[in-house]
Amino acid sequence: MTIRLAASIATVMLILAAPPLPAATATSQTASMGLKSTLDKGVVSIMTDPTLSDGRLVLKVVALNPTAQPLELSAANVHVFTAAGKPVPLLSLDALIAEVRGSDTSHSGATHQSSNYSRPQTSTNQSGELDVTGISGASDAVGRTIAEQQMARRGSTVDDPAVTEQVEALKAGILQTATVEPGKVTGGQLVTDRIKFSRKEEKALRVVVDFNGEQHEFNFEAPPAK
Numbered sequence: 758m759t760i761r762l763a764a765s766i767a768t769v770m771l772i773l774a775a776p777p778l779p780a781a782t783a784t785s786q787t788a789s790m791g792l793k794s795t796l797d798k799g800v801v802s803i804m805t806d807p808t809l810s811d812g813r814l815v816l817k818v819v820a821l822n823p824t825a826q827p828l829e830l831s832a833a834n835v836h837v838f839t840a841a842g843k844p845v846p847l848l849s850l851d852a853l854i855a856e857v858r859g860s861d862t863s864h865s866g867a868t869h870q871s872s873n874y875s876r877p878q879t880s881t882n883q884s885g886e887l888d889v890t891g892i893s894g895a896s897d898a899v900g901r902t903i904a905e906q907q908m909a910r911r912g913s914t915v916d917d918p919a920v921t922e923q924v925e926a927l928k929a930g931i932l933q934t935a936t937v938e939p940g941k942v943t944g945g946q947l948v949t950d951r952i953k954f955s956r957k958e959e960k961a962l963r964v965v966v967d968f969n970g971e972q973h974e975f976n977f978e979a980p981p982a983k
Contacts, residue, residue: 781976782840782961788977794966799823801966801973802944808983812951813848819944820968822937828969830943831934837949840961840976846950850931853948857923952979 783792789807793800800821805814818835822828837845932945954960966973 783977785978785980789980792975792977794973794975796971796973798969798971801968803964803975805980808980812982814949814952816947816964817944818932818947818966819942820937821942822939825939827939828937829934830937830968832932832947834967835947836965838963839954840959840963845952848948848950850927850933853927854924857920
């Protein structure tokens with residue numbers, strides 16, 4: 758579903774512009790309330806879950822297209838790193854569904870790109886600015902699904918209504934490949950593999966979103982584990 762902006766693009770551009778590199782490190786609490794980056798050819802906003810889900814980061818991403826041409830927002834354009842520069846793989850939709858269904862199959866890294874599962878979500882607030890709080894249905898749907906995976910694997914079958922509900926939540930929430938129409942915003946959620954820090958490593962993360970030929974960078978403390 759797409760939503761027309763309630764205000765002009767000029768109003769949207771009043772949000773904070775991205776600082777010059779290197780970007781300042783935000784707190785995990787700030788990241789859970791939303792971080793925004795404005796560059797010449799697009800605006801990107803992210804929001805993290807306040808805690809890690811089974812050691813994984815649940816990340817919401819939305820992008821505004823201020824141009825006159827359709828743009829693409831894809832999970833393949835989102836990259837997560839530790840502060841030390843180590844890549845943190847994203848889990849594919851297929852791998853997440855397999856876990857919910859109790860399969861032993863697990864595939865980290867290569868994100869599934871099928872448009873069959875693409876459910877682009879748009880989000881603006883009453884001022885027409887980017888708003889990541891309401892994307893992908895219930896804001897905690899994906900994180901809750903991950904937290905319930907262990908329960909789903911115990912004695913559940915593919916036809917179990919609870920499993921079916923969790924699979925549908927993943928399909929509706931996980932970002933695949935979506936078209937961002939001119940003057941509109943689109944987004945979805947992503948889930949990383951389990952994050953492991955060494956004892957002396959700074960517990961911080963860097964997210965880089967490639968959008969319309971620009972790199973939007975976000976640096977923030979890693980959310981605490983549950």
